[in-house]
Amino acid sequence: MMSGGNVTFVKDFFIVGFPGLHPSYYGLVSAAMFVIYLCILIGNGIFLFLFATEKSLHKPVYYCFLSLVISDILFSTSTLPKAIARYWFQAGSISFLGCFVQMYFVHYLGTVNSFIMALMSIDRYVAVCNPLRYHTIMTNRNVLILSLVAWVLAHPSTLSMAIRAFPLSYCGANTILHCYCDHISITRLACTDRAPYSLPAFAVAMVVLLGSLAIIIFSYCCIVVEVMRISSTGGRLKTLSTCTSQLIIISLYFLPRCFNYLATVIGIMFNSDLQIAIILLYSLLPPMINPLIYCLRTQEIKKIVLRKFQRSQVSCH
Numbered sequence: 001m002m003s004g005g006n007v008t009f010v011k012d013f014f015i016v017g018f019p020g021l022h023p024s025y026y027g028l029v030s031a032a033m034f035v036i037y038l039c040i041l042i043g044n045g046i047f048l049f050l051f052a053t054e055k056s057l058h059k060p061v062y063y064c065f066l067s068l069v070i071s072d073i074l075f076s077t078s079t080l081p082k083a084i085a086r087y088w089f090q091a092g093s094i095s096f097l098g099c100f101v102q103m104y105f106v107h108y109l110g111t112v113n114s115f116i117m118a119l120m121s122i123d124r125y126v127a128v129c130n131p132l133r134y135h136t137i138m139t140n141r142n143v144l145i146l147s148l149v150a151w152v153l154a155h156p157s158t159l160s161m162a163i164r165a166f167p168l169s170y171c172g173a174n175t176i177l178h179c180y181c182d183h184i185s186i187t188r189l190a191c192t193d194r195a196p197y198s199l200p201a202f203a204v205a206m207v208v209l210l211g212s213l214a215i216i217i218f219s220y221c222c223i224v225v226e227v228m229r230i231s232s233t234g235g236r237l238k239t240l241s242t243c244t245s246q247l248i249i250i251s252l253y254f255l256p257r258c259f260n261y262l263a264t265v266i267g268i269m270f271n272s273d274l275q276i277a278i279i280l281l282y283s284l285l286p287p288m289i290n291p292l293i294y295c296l297r298t299q300e301i302k303k304i305v306l307r308k309f310q311r312s313q314v315s316c317h
Helices: 023-053 060-089 096-129 133-135 140-165 183-187 195-228 233-241 244-265 272-297 301-316
Strands: 001-005 007-009 012-015 091-094
Touching: 007 195, 012 060, 012 096, 023 060, 023 272, 023 301, 060 096, 060 272, 091 096, 096 133, 096 140, 096 183, 096 195, 096 233, 096 244, 140 195, 140 244, 183 195, 195 233, 244 272, 272 301
Parallel strands: none
Antiparallel strands: 001 007, 012 091
């Protein structure tokens, strides 16, 4: 910190993590985070390898999932190493600029994920409700363009959020009560009234979250209506099974987020440790579980993984 008269300005931040965690559990928490990070890298890395080596996976639905995988890897890499260092090496200090860069990536990649999941629901909507036109509408080229649009559209709002928060006067405590830097954790340390900055940021978050969720709900309502028109039970189950992987992924991502925001709106208060745990649940569980869900629920990927495993067994012998 550096002094300026009677005011002390922050030049770096300290990531506290779980404020109520006893130091004797630091090793356990850092080990758990390290295992989670490894699982995210390995699971998503396997999908990237399969996508790169198997042309049969070059389909619209997998191009959507490719964007999700890249976003998940980037998100975990921008947050977990510092959180692990906080507990493993007691190295929780992060530079002023570094904290804002991390904040930008946290909100940017979260916005990208919301847009991509909305795109995935549109893909399933077209596949079920307009199957004859699916290969005309949802081409690889169209999905790539829409994915790129999602990555581009997520940029302005999160960048403006970071730019508006950066020049504020931070003259209070420099402790971030979180496992990573986010907009709320940073701006609550500002000496000025944070309402002009927090309210627009909250409004943007709601538009992104609820807008994407509205598209998803509309798509799956249309899918359910279409499925109910199928006369045979077997046909209904077969059609719904093509959507289950995405529904699980979307539920893991959106339900805890909506619960957290709804609890805040209706005044349900949690202690800091529980609130951080809920945030980490919806931030880190989906990146870890998503590749596993796709491998277990998608016959095409299961067959490719089994074939590659059998080939490796043969080559070993």
